[in-house]
Amino acid sequence: MAVVGGRTQWEIGGQCPEETRLVRAPAGVRGFDPADMTIRVGAGTPVEELDAALAEAGQRANLPVSPGATVGGVLAVGRDDLHALGRGRLRDALLEVVYVGDDGRLVTAGGPTVKNVSGFDLCRLLAGSLGTLGLLGEVILRTWPRPAAQQWLAGPCDPVELRRSMYWPSSILWDGEITWVHLEGHESDVKSEAELARSLGCEPTDGPPPLPAYRVPTGALEAGQPTGSYLVQIGTGMAYVSEPRPIPGPGPAVVTLHQRLKSEFDPRGRLNPGRDPLAA
Amino acid sequence: MTAKKSLGIDTEEMASRPALGIDTEELASCVSCGLCLPHCPTFRVTGEEWASPRGRISAMRQVQDHGMAVDESFLASMDSCVQCRGCEPACPSGVPFGSMMEATQAELARRRRVDWRRWGFRVLGHRWLLSLLSRSLAVVQRLRLVPSKRLGLPKIPLVQERLRATGNDVWLFTGCVMDAWQRSTHASVKRVVESAGAGVALPSPGAACCGALSLHAGLEDHAHALAARTMKALEGSAPILVDSAGCGAVLKEYGKHLGTPEAVAFSERVMDVHEWLAAQADQLPSVGERRRDVIVAVHDPCHLRHVQRAHQPVADVLSSYVTMVTLDDEGLCCGAGGAYAAMQPELAASIRDRKLEAINRSGADIVASANPGCTIHLANAGVDVRHPLEIVDEAIDYDG
Amino acid sequence: MKFRKADPLMRDLRRVLPSDRVRVAPLERSIMGRDASIFEGGRAGPVCFPISTEEVQGCVDAARRHGRAVVPRGAGTGLAGGAVPLEEPVVVVATKMNRLLSVDADQRVAWVQPGMINLDLSRALAPYGLHYAPDPSSQQVCSLGGNVGTNAGGPHCLALGVTSAHVLAAEVVLMSGESVVLGDADGWTPGLDLRGAYVGSEGMLGITTAIAVRLTRNPPAVETLLLAFDSVDAAAQTVSAVIADGIVPAAIEMMDKNIIWAVENFVGAGFPTDAAAVVIVEVDGLPGGVAAEADRVAELAVERGGSVRRATDDEERALIWKGRKSAFGAIAQIKPNYYLHDTVVPRTRLAEVMNQVYEIVDEHDLQVMNVFHAGDGNLHPLLLYDAREPGIMERVHAAGSAIIEASLAVGGVLSGEHGIGIEKRDFMPLMFSEADLDAQARLRRAFDPEEMANPGKVLPTGASCAEVNALGKVPEGVWG
């Protein structure tokens, strides 16, 4: 059994066999009190719909917004968007999740408040699990204010130098030659930080470059001959490459832990068969 | 349990006295939050719970409330305590650690069959005996017959300047060890106090000792006898100025220890000399230009900072005469602790090492400390350390 | 139970650690029986002080061979009894593993040993213009390993997140004796977020032996405001209004009348003693945003009848924070003992729940003080009492239960930062269904199939799972 979202990242981490029963998660905003800065939505809700609902209140969630993708799908795949450096990680957006376990029972993990240490932190485990431990049904997300101003700049400067000089850029990308930097916040601050970036050789630009297809840990760039193009997401440990390349494998103890988690949460292998978070 | 004999503990007596005689309310007041831990020098250097205030209180409870035997590990826990009371101001629950430790030490002293301290500290009550011993010590030191450094002893002067009374506006408490070994400090203090326009009275030779060392070693009866003598020697209503933090702390607590109205009234007259001077700041002579360039770090003696909580005036007085820097170790103890440096040399040295690091970081030329114990302990590690008022005395332009 | 030198467990432990770092003296074992919670009567087996990952592995191996549980311990400041040893386990103390292993200022990563004190890390980072963001009120003493264990929070975790968001990787010794790195110091590695599942696991999944923490740049501008109100409602509404206005301050802390009074008496921080509540708001970042947000916060406070004092310099700011941070110190003046609770409610329900807390405390004839992380709805009612008063503990526990129930009733949670430990273990069924708890147990088993790491904490045992136990029914001999 597997949940389908928008199928925008359907093949990440392997493919489900033909006979897999596909289901859809409930969709729609279930509860939103802007003053709490949390929102409860069905996992099948398109991210664009979530974003529109939040935009009305001047807020946003820290989820990458791409056409067709669903909230549950984005969380299950667990790919941060380009702004993880400044806005934090996708996994930290998830406060509570209700999921369907291997035995068909509904399970709630986490809690509705922005701070919570009641029991083990299953939310972190489920974000990025490709639905292999449970099928996400409904989630509560933390939201943030939308900044008043934002600006992309790019130029041939040293990304490390740039990071050292700026206070809180939301993103720094580097393709080996050009560095892109995204600033957001109060208007006068964005302006003064942009000045700083210009003094280091960056000029305003429309947006980030297109992302190469495959995500790899930055460690993979150092290993092996570089082929094709790449883009490093500075400060996050992530890079994107145009040609697949070998990734330094996890240690045996990490692999064992993955196997044990899978067999505890889904002993019969019913949930999203064929997909493996380690291969994502 | 074979260790007991070597520790001089009377097994039989111990069995008959399970409790430590600590006030039950005091013992119950610790909520074991641990906030005192980083302020305890012995915890800082060992990282061990038994060498922390919380661990020591827990140990006291085991013995007093749960009948656990006083064994080697219990004694190690108690005797390793510097009694600096750095844990007290750090404690949110106001646990009176010092008084609990004093009670414990008193009980342990009763149980210790032989204890050289019983005899050693008695000397302190007799000025003639002390000065005789000191003079012989000064001679043997010069003949290099005793390893002074290892024993943590200062170089003792052979000839002492004589102090003369100049009035009776204030008393200057002269003490025992300090008077015998560091009388020149008293001379400086006296000059500074007089420069603020006060006539200084000096106690007669009978009032030799505040009793601090006896008290910390648990020799309560001896301490009380010394207190009675001291109170008698400093009669009247004039403020009693003390230039040794350790003595001042005990004199201020006579009221608490003896519980008599006279003792309470006496304690109320006691002031650290810097407290008194800070209040007369406008009377003090101005600085001669020459010492502005000297950088001084103040090491707050525990008994000034944690017990009297009167360390601020030292900095206030000094700052108009020299350039000051602060140590960044939050006033952690230097490990001197009265007789501690002699009793627990290893711990005392590791505690001092932390202090030396802080002094080095501060870039100070001179360290000022208002307690003879700290002065001796730090000087033994090669630090240029003086009494704050010696520095002031040198800086004041008495002629100008 | 007595441990003799010839005891096979002792023999094995002494093979991996020098004998002065394996202790069995009755005193040592009883001292290690407690943490900062109110649980007494826990009892340690052999107490081990390893100084390396290999030594920790050795301890775990020895314990496993003899079928004995292992309890990791940091500074022992936990308030939920997480480090309290039940049934004489091997206690592994991290205080001697307290070194800063490396700092990479450009990558903003430091590797530390678990026994390092939280504040010592930020002090060591000062020369780089960096700090470690989570700042629990116990930061001067608690260990980073303990912080990872409880997923600790602090006043400055409102905008930046609690410990979990600042841990990039953890080196962990599993109960199999294997050492494994969860997460990646660079920031990402493929696979499940094992790191995230591990943080906050209260020593029940393994023993942390090293931590890669994310470092935060010191903000170029800071504004600290002290807001005073005539009513708790107005204060709580201002907190909600600030959040609703789209401002995420670095910190929002609230103190009620009783604690203001006690703090003023204690340190004299210049708090208005006639106020019913004060709120400390700190905004930081780049100067433009900081100025605008501070102005807006002041406006929102004034609209709700508050008065505003803005710290004009670092000294005044330090004094305001001193007032907040001395709160615990001020309590002893009123009653000798306190019980600090920790629940979270949605921020929009703050005023309502605080009023309920006052009612509950009245009903049980107790005194309460509130000083808490209002910005994230994290309540910390401090119940004051004198333990010598007969029957008082029953009232304290009853009031505690009622506060927990009131918090859960409005959609809150059991704990915001102190964790579950023994304290709230039997309350877990109030918040989670059987299926929910079963899922948590599965995580536990995946890491530690034999349940040898810190047993008896967090998850209610099978039997008590069905019935909701009252606070008083913690295992015999443990509840103080």
Ligand SMILES: Cc1cc2nc3c(=O)[nH]c(=O)nc-3n(C[C@H](O)[C@H](O)[C@H](O)COP(=O)(O)OP(=O)(O)OC[C@H]3O[C@@H](n4cnc5c(N)ncnc54)[C@H](O)[C@@H]3O)c2cc1C
């Ligand atoms: C006055 C006071 C104020 C406090 N304020 C706050 C606050 O503002 N915010 C907050 O979050 N907490 C606060 N606390 C609670 C406490 O300080 C935190 O929970 C802290 O994280 C505990 O750290 P510790 O080193 O004392 O851990 P311990 O108490 O020793 O252990 C806590 C838990 O972590 C586990 N553990 C410890 N070390 C390791 C390790 N190396 N490997 C695996 N597991 C380990 C233990 O088994 C236990 O379950 C406060 C406590 C006090 C007494």
Ligand code: SF4
């Ligand atoms: S700070 Fe006070 S209450 Fe806390 S452990 Fe230390 S002595 Fe006990």
Ligand code: SF4
């Ligand atoms: S008196 Fe000093 S050495 Fe003794 S427990 Fe307190 S802080 Fe530690």
